[in-house]
Amino acid sequence: MTPSLSRLREQFPALAQPGLIYLDNAATTQKPVAVLDAMNHFYRRHNANVHRGAHRLSDLATRDFEGARDIVANFLNASAREEVIFTRGTTEAMNLLARSLGSHLLQPGDEILIDTWAHHACIVPWQQMAIQTGAKLVPIPLTPAGDLDLDAYESLLSPRTKVVSLTQISNALGKQAPLHQMLPAAKAMGAITIVDGAQAVAHLPVDVQALGCDFYAFSGHKCYGPTGIGVLWGRQQLLQQMPPYQYGGEMIDTVSFEGSRFNRLPYKFEAGTPAIAEAIGLGAALSFIQSLDTNAVANHEQALMNRAKAGLAGLDGVAAIAADGDNLGALSFRVDGEHHQDIGILLDQAGIAVRCGHHCCQPLMQALGLKGSCRVSFALYNTEAEVDAFVAALQEITEFLND
Ligand SMILES: Cc1ncc(COP(=O)(O)O)c(C=O)c1O
The missing domain is CATH 3.40.640.10 (Type I PLP-dependent aspartate aminotransferase-like (Major domain))
Structure with a gap:
C-alpha cells in the first residue's frame, strides 16, 4: 500500500477497531470521515x-x-x-x-x-x-x-x-x-x-x-x-x-x-x-x-485480488470460483466438503469478515451447481497484510477441519 493510500485508510474510523479485517465490501463499504x-x-x-x-x-x-x-x-x-x-x-x-x-x-x-x-x-x-x-x-x-x-x-x-x-x-x-x-x-x-x-x-x-x-x-x-x-x-x-x-x-x-x-x-x-x-x-x-488517484486505487485493488487468488491457489481443498479472468472487487471460493456458512463462522472467529451464502444470486448459484459460496471483497483501504492474514486463517481452518 502506498503512503497516500495508507493515509486514506486512516479516514475510515471503523477500520481502527482492533481485531477486524473487513473483507465484505461488496455487501457494504465502510464510511470515510468526509x-x-x-x-x-x-x-x-x-x-x-x-x-x-x-x-x-x-x-x-x-x-x-x-x-x-x-x-x-x-x-x-x-x-x-x-x-x-x-x-x-x-x-x-x-x-x-x-x-x-x-x-x-x-x-x-x-x-x-x-x-x-x-x-x-x-x-x-x-x-x-x-x-x-x-x-x-x-x-x-x-x-x-x-x-x-x-x-x-x-x-x-x-x-x-x-x-x-x-x-x-x-x-x-x-x-x-x-x-x-x-x-x-x-x-x-x-x-x-x-x-x-x-x-x-x-x-x-x-x-x-x-x-x-x-x-x-x-x-x-x-x-x-x-x-x-x-x-x-x-x-x-x-x-x-x-x-x-x-x-x-x-x-x-x-x-x-x-x-x-x-x-x-x-x-x-x-x-x-x-x-x-x-x-x-x-x-x-x-x-x-x-478526489482519489483512480489509477493508484485500481492498481492497488488489482494487486489485492491477484494476491488473494495466488493465496487460494496454494491451499489444498480450496478452489476459487470463476476466477480465470480479471475479477474486480469480489472473489468467490469454496472449500471441498465444507459448508460455506461454517467457513464464514470460522473466519469470523479469526477476526475476518467475509460473506457466505447465495449472495442474492440463487439462479447464478444454480447455474454454477453450487448452494452458495464464500466471498471476499476488497475496497481501497484493504491491505496486502489483510489478504495474507485471510489466506493464513483459511489455511489453518482447512488444516483443522481435515485433522
Ligand atoms: C449487483 C447488485 N445489485 C443490486 C444490489 C442491491 O443493492 P441494495 O441492497 O443496496 O438495494 C446489490 C447488493 O448487494 C448488488 O450487489
Missing part, C-alpha cells in the same frame, strides 16, 4: 425539510440536497441533473423501473433479457412485471467459465426483446460484463437497456453517456456512502414518458379531488420527504471518490 462529517453537519446545522420551506434553514437544506444531485450528475457524466433520481438504493431503482417502465412498455409475448449473474433485486421486479403483463423473462446463459455467453446473447436478441438488464460487475463473482459489446447489440434491436452498477461505482469510473445505456442504477452504501440512498439515472426522454412510481408529497404539482398533476423531473419520481442527509452523505462519498 461522509460522516457531511451528514453530521447537516443534522447539527441545516436540518429542515427541502423544497417547500419559506425559511433560511429550508433553503440551506435544499441547497445541500440539490447540490448532492449535481455531484451525482457530474460523477456519472449525466447530460442533465433532471436525469438523476434519488432512490433508496439499487433495489428501489429496479422496482421503480420495472413498475413504471414495464407497465408502460410491455405487451404479452414481449421479452426481457437478463443476465444469469443478476442480483435478485434485478430479477424479481421484472419477473413480477412479466407475470402481470404476459411478457417473458429470458436468462442470458453462462459459459462453463462463468462468463456471459455472448453468442447465446446475440441469438436471444430479437424484435420481441423490449428490455435488456445487465449487471456491470457480478457481486458474487467479481466478473465484469462486456457492456461495450452487449449494449450496442441490444440498442440495434431497439431494446431499452438497464445497467446495474451497484458493484461498479466503487471500482470504476462511470460515464453513462459513453456507456450508451438508457438507465443506470447504484447504491450509496456500496461506494463509501450511507445506506438508504441510491440513484437511478435515466435518459430524460424516457423518464418523461414513464408514469410515476409512487404518489404523494414531492412528486405532486397540483391536487384536487377531481385529479392531480405531477411534478417535473426529477421530482416526479421522488414521492414524500426524501432521504436528505443520506443524499448529502452520498454526495460527499462521490466527491471523496473523485
